[in-house]
Amino acid sequence: MSDSVEPAGLDLGALLQQAQAMQEQMAAAQEQQAAQVVTGTAGGGKVSIQMSGGGQFVGVSIAPDVVDPDDVELLEELVLAALHNATSQVAELQEQAMGGLDLGGLDLGGLLGGS
16 A cells, blocks of 8 residues: 555656756746846936846936926936836746747646546
8 A cells, every 4th residue: 555645647756856847947937037228218318227037127227318497307208218218128028038939748637627
């Protein structure tokens, strides 16, 4: 009599190996993505924000001709637009990193209710 209780056709050892491989792939993808830097821009490049794939802001550049003390609101809008642009690029990087994972035919043996 076996001490382990495994559903018929489910090899827990293989499942654990697949999960470990997936975890390693995810860590590598996240590391690669975090090392990339994107640049969000606004105002035709007059304002730019550099952001790492890990979500850290690493630089800001503002062209002197958009710094108008009489129109601070425009500069604020340009900075905000560049921030939005940079964060959407990082989100795209994250989606690409996770979308490229090879699940290796992970088979949960019907554990999730599939047949």
